Amino acid sequence: MDQRTGAWTPSEENRQLGLTVLEAVKSSGRLYRDGLGMIASENIVSPFVQDIVASDLHGRYAEGLPGKRYYQGCDDFDTIESLGITLAKEVFNAPFANIQSTSGTVSNIGALKALAKPGDRITAVSTADGGHISHARMGAVGLRDLALTTYPWDEARMEPDIDAACAMIREVKPKVALFGQSVFLFPTPLKEMADAAKEVGAAVMYDGAHVLGLIAGGQFQDPLREGADVMTGSSHKTFPGPQGGFLLSSSEDEAYQKRLNTAMFPGVCSSYHLHHVAGKVMALAEFKEYGEAYARDTVANAQAFAQALAAEGFDVLAEGRGYTASHQVLTRHGALDSGAGAKAAHRLEQAGIITNMNMLPGDTKAMQPSGLRLGVQELTRVGFDTDLMKDVAKLYARVLLHDEDPASVKADVRALKNEHHVIRYCFNEEGRSGYPVA
Numbered sequence: 001m002d003q004r005t006g007a008w009t010p011s012e013e014n015r016q017l018g019l020t021v022l023e024a025v026k027s028s029g030r031l032y033r034d035g036l037g038m039i040a041s042e043n044i045v046s047p048f049v050q051d052i053v054a055s056d057l058h059g060r061y062a063e064g065l066p067g068k069r070y071y072q073g074c075d076d077f078d079t080i081e082s083l084g085i086t087l088a089k090e091v092f093n094a095p096f097a098n099i100q101s102t103s104g105t106v107s108n109i110g111a112l113k114a115l116a117k118p119g120d121r122i123t124a125v126s127t128a129d130g131g132h133i134s135h136a137r138m139g140a141v142g143l144r145d146l147a148l149t150t151y152p153w154d155e156a157r158m159e160p161d162i163d164a165a166c167a168m169i170r171e172v173k174p175k176v177a178l179f180g181q182s183v184f185l186f187p188t189p190l191k192e193m194a195d196a197a198k199e200v201g202a203a204v205m206y207d208g209a210h211v212l213g214l215i216a217g218g219q220f221q222d223p224l225r226e227g228a229d230v231m232t233g234s235s236h237k238t239f240p241g242p243q244g245g246f247l248l249s250s251s252e253d254e255a256y257q258k259r260l261n262t263a264m265f266p267g268v269c270s271s272y273h274l275h276h277v278a279g280k281v282m283a284l285a286e287f288k289e290y291g292e293a294y295a296r297d298t299v300a301n302a303q304a305f306a307q308a309l310a311a312e313g314f315d316v317l318a319e320g321r322g323y324t325a326s327h328q329v330l331t332r333h334g335a336l337d338s339g340a341g342a343k344a345a346h347r348l349e350q351a352g353i354i355t356n357m358n359m360l361p362g363d364t365k366a367m368q369p370s371g372l373r374l375g376v377q378e379l380t381r382v383g384f385d386t387d388l389m390k391d392v393a394k395l396y397a398r399v400l401l402h403d404e405d406p407a408s409v410k411a412d413v414r415a416l417k418n419e420h421h422v423i424r425y426c427f428n429e430e431g432r433s434g435y436p437v438a
């Protein structure tokens with residue numbers, strides 16, 4: 001290195017490594033810019049959030065809570081986090097909010113730390129019925145060493161069998177009754193099951209990772225007023241912020257709130273990704289203005305998409321309940337355990353449509369499922385409306401039902417998407433793209 005100018009001359013080999021990373025990052029950006037991102041857990045962030053997550057805050061530290069820090073230099077961040085706590089309480093209508101969690105899974109680990117002790121029993125939705133890995137022994141539930149009992153499931157309604165689940169809760173007397181799923185078409189009928197849980201002294205926890213934006217927008221259900229003591233969630237699925245999590249509670253009790261705060265720090269976080277926290281706060285401010293409309297349009301698009309897919313000839317699940325009340329749609333592409341969902345997802349990818357295979361009720365092999373789980377929350381954010389959802393369903397039919405070469409469909413996918421890059425439902429007077437990578 002030239003000590004005066006600070007100029008480095010890297011070896012060509014190592015420079016190439018750096019360029020490989022940069023190029024793959026850009027290429028991933030182009031894939032989503034030119035394609036249809038329809039993975040139900042993903043979203044894109046507003047221009048202001050884009051700026052914030054690329055800011056100096058990415059490398060800074062804060063531990064503790066606003067005004068109670070272990071490091072200097074946190075005054076500006078105190079302003080941000082204090083505002084964020086206030087906004088989160090308002091947006092989620094919650095007496096308590098902690099906005100530090102670095103993901104939905106971390107929120108769950110923190111909540112389970114606060115609500116249960118190793119060896120306690122928990123009830124939850126099984127992963128086969130759509131529960132998340134963090135509700136399973138292989139994930140956070142096992143990490144906390146909790147004994148798991150899963151709810152009896154009503155396959156036709158795609159929700160817990162209420163009477164059988166209430167009986168089960170009364171029998172096994174869990175410490176925590178956990179509700180919510182990753183495959184989440186309809187609101188959980190929470191009230192009765194929460195009452196049963198309270199009868200046996202269980203804490204009621206609702207994992208709203210997928211549907212948090214729909215809940216905050218008033219379009220799904222209201223768990224904190226239907227019996228949930230604690231609600232966790234991701235900040236980047238239907239809530240359209242940067243990756244991260246929230247920990248919310250209906251409790252006004254200060255000791256209880258303190259237990260939740262200390263479960264996050266020092267429980268499961270040291271520093272907690274300040275650029276993402278600041279991005280969440282911006283997303284909360286934007287949600288206050290546009291969230292209700294975004295949630296309403298998202299659900300309307302999912303219902304329109306499900307109907308259009310069915311009209312094209314696809315087997316869409318839950319027809320009897322109107323297909324969906326969330327941002328998700330489930331489709332079946334062949335026999336159980338046939339891997340037909342995996343094949344469909346690959347073929348769609350060749351056409352520039354990004355989805356994920358998913359187990360449907362009755363599937364037993366996670367890598368050979370029969371279905372797809374589709375989400376419309378990202379397309380909604382760049383202006384797709386219910387009419388355009390019909391066009392999207394036609395693209396699916398060309399690839400999967402009419403055996404057209406995916407490469408030829410890809411050109412039409414790109415043409416459609418290129419008219420929809422401007423990100424909506426946020427402070428974006430300049431009309432910036434939701435896909436900033438050139």
Ligand SMILES: *Cc1c(COP(=O)(O)O)cnc(C)c1O
Nearest residue numbers: 103104105132181182207209234
């Ligand atoms: C996605 C999801 C999570 C995990 O969220 P991350 O932010 O990916 O850690 C937790 N619970 C449920 C039900 C989910 O679907």
